Amino acid sequence: MSKQKPSIPKGTRDFGPEQMIRRNYILQVIKRTFEKFGFLPIETPSMENLDVLMGKYGDEGDKLLFKILNSGDYMKNVGPDDEFNSIKILPKIAEKGLRYDLTVPFARYVAMNQGTISFPFKRYQIQPVWRADRPQKGRYREFYQCDADVVGTDSLICEAENVLMINEVLTSLGFQDFTIKINNRKILTGITEVIGAKGREAEFCVAIDKLDKIEKKKVIDELVEKGFGKTSIKNIDPFLELSGDNNTLLNKLKELLNDSETGMKGIQEIKAILGYLKDFDYSQKNLSIDLTLARGLTYYTGAIFEVVSNDSSITSSISGGGRYDDLTGVFGLEGVSGVGFSFGIERIYDIMEEKNLFPDENLTTTKVLLANFDEESERYSLSILNQLRNSGISSEIYPESTKLKKQMNYANRKNIPFVLMIGSKEIESQLFSLKNMNTGEQKELDLKNIIEELK
RNA sequence: GUGGUUGUAGUUCAGCUGGUUAGAACGCCUGAUUGUGGUUCAGGAGGUCGCCGGUUCGAAUCCGGUCUUCCACCCCA
Structure with missing residues (x-):
């Protein structure tokens, strides 16, 4: 191919x-x-029968209508009488058009x-x-x-x-x-x-x-x-x-x-x-x-x-x-x-x-990205992710465990303001690292405080 | 429907009057940095030059057709 x-x-x-x-x-x-x-x-x-549309917008309008070919063998009704005349043929090959x-x-x-x-x-x-x-x-x-x-x-x-x-x-x-x-x-x-x-x-x-x-x-x-x-x-x-x-x-x-x-x-x-x-x-x-x-x-x-x-x-x-x-x-x-x-x-x-009239906050929807370190981190994070979402916070997890650099880069390009890091260290201490992508500042917080921070 | 215009890397564009291997910037990927992005540095991948045909020893470059882009007219949002 x-x-x-x-x-x-x-x-x-x-x-x-x-x-x-x-x-x-x-x-x-x-x-x-x-x-x-x-x-x-x-x-x-989206489509109407052509007789609804035709003749409503003048001759010019009729020409500008998109016509839809009939299903199946759309030529079956066309005969020698039609002489390659598009006006005669049209009603026989198309009965619908786009509005x-x-x-x-x-x-x-x-x-x-x-x-x-x-x-x-x-x-x-x-x-x-x-x-x-x-x-x-x-x-x-x-x-x-x-x-x-x-x-x-x-x-x-x-x-x-x-x-x-x-x-x-x-x-x-x-x-x-x-x-x-x-x-x-x-x-x-x-x-x-x-x-x-x-x-x-x-x-x-x-x-x-x-x-x-x-x-x-x-x-x-x-x-x-x-x-x-x-x-x-x-x-x-x-x-x-x-x-x-x-x-x-x-x-x-x-x-x-x-x-x-x-x-x-x-x-x-x-x-x-x-x-x-x-x-x-x-x-x-x-x-x-x-x-x-x-x-x-x-x-x-x-x-x-x-x-x-x-x-x-x-x-x-x-x-x-x-x-x-x-x-x-x-x-x-x-x-x-x-x-x-x-x-x-x-x-x-x-x-x-x-004139620059669009508000800025419209540009991003995800509030926080959960970094994905390894299998343990991933499984643990899903439950955290669920709790964040239940609190009404738009959040996502990087779907595969790969280099942190790549994940940070993803957050950066998608304009996600926070990254939450949950690795083995954090799982043990129950304090998770929340990084503010605008200031670069990073805090160790428990889940309750994280939810407060992000709300 | 009429007239003009455009097409080269993912993007924006160079590429002279036809002549070796078609370039740049940005973007992308990799590394410097195996748990830290946006800056910097080093390296790398990407192009049947819109498509078809013609002229020519040789075409991104010239000619024809076709498609596409944008613009004006008609008309319209």
């Missing part, structure tokens, strides 16, 4: 112990916050379990998703999403609570300078109505969303290219020039959108959300209304959120979400409104690493 070089698929990653400890730290903060606000966890399968996000599987879950779910239903879900995208900076083919959604109510308290949760998670993780941007799809719809481009909202959103990345002129060019008329373009300008704090912004917007019923509704919604946040005693310092925030996703119908970190090299969003009025409709459950958001933990991780 020829040796092969090990490798992993493009766009996937291994996570080593130190990375996992840090990832788990982030996830634990997120979970704790979600649960504090009354959200409960669910999980759905592309957590939102569609959640909608499927709600529709399937509507009989047993009591609404409003608040769930959170933290699982990997897969996209056959071309990987690049901060983008992978396998990555985690952390979603929290509440469905079955259109109360704007949910939106306000989203802001509170985002703020709590990021603050707990040590983020200091971030902005929670908020906008409303109805306002964007209102703008398209007022500028005389009614019904072209989707194209408008995709273009306008780029304003924070590329200059205004290029966005205008894109709109022109998409066929927006001259008067429409001219009418957009007052909206793009709006400035001021949240309240003045809303007041100016009110005048501009006076003729659009939908637009006015959007303004009311934002006002209501700000009102709730005031009742929650939320300072709103880092909350900013941003009319250029659109988010490409077409299913949003009300509030939309996005969060950016202001003091790091990563400028893309670390969290985002919004309200959707009819996510479960395609699965036969009509009229269920929901609002949800998601954390991008890969980016949060990168920013925390850049």
Whole structure:
């Protein structure tokens, strides 16, 4: 057998112990916050039936879905009629695919379990998703999403609570300078109505969303290219020039959108959300209304959120979400409104690493290593080890008796703060040598005192 | 999907216009120290130069393909 070089698929990653400890730290903060606000966890399968996934993310999305070949002789249904045409062949060779996000599987879950779910239903879900995208900076083919959604109510308290949760998670993780941007799809719809481009909202959103990345002129060019008329373009300008704090912004917007019923509704919604946040005693310092925030996703119908970190090299969003009025409709459950958001933990991780926000004590778990001198020492140590563990002290024994040097080296590299030495001398005297690896200091103590010392 | 970029020891990288035996640093192993790590010193092991093919007397080096890496676009977390 020829040796092969090990490798992993493009766009996937291994996570080593130190990375996992840090990832788990982030996830634990997120979970704790979600649960504090009354959200409960669910999980759905990695794979869904393709008809659940296909057509939910646009043509582009269908291409980016990982499809799973049928088991057994997957070519058995393919015949000459199929002419090597991949579109004709696909449904015959694959009926399952890997999930592309957590939102569609959640909608499927709600529709399937509507009989047993009591609404409003608040769930959170933290699982990997897969996209056959071309990987690049901060983008992978396998990555985690952390979603929290509440469905079955259109109360704007949910939106306000989203802001509170985002703020709590990021603050707990040590983020200091971030902005929670908020906008409303109805306002964007209102703008398209007022500028005389009614019904072209989707194209408008995709273009306008780029304003924070590329200059205004290029966005205008894109709109022109998409066929927006001259008067429409001219009418957009007052909206793009709006400035001021949240309240003045809303007041100016009110005048501009006076003729659009939908637009006015959007303004009311934002006002209501700000009102709730005031009742929650939320300072709103880092909350900013941003009319250029659109988010490409077409299913949003009300509030939309996005969060950016202001003091790091990563400028893309670390969290985002919004309200959707009819996510479960395609699965036969009509009229269920929901609002949800998601954390991008890969980016949060990168920013925390850049800004050194991970606490040090997370780096090691073992508190004490028991040295292994010989067979007698080994057998005697196991009972000591057991008593240490029963006292709640993370401890391990070097699993074979070898040179002490090697064992000390192991402790050193694993960042284990104490080494306990139990050789024939110690067994006889019942006083064990406890070495502090940071100071080099070594004490002879009995077991009771050792446990005290390590607790 | 489009355009560019990268690939040499476990890791980070040298290796000139093709020319004997492909180097360094760090890491790893052994010893100085057979019951004491992180420092020091001495020694050692590790490479079909991503893979396949071509040009050539001769290829890590030039050419083609392929895979991979990273980046930009589309799109998105």
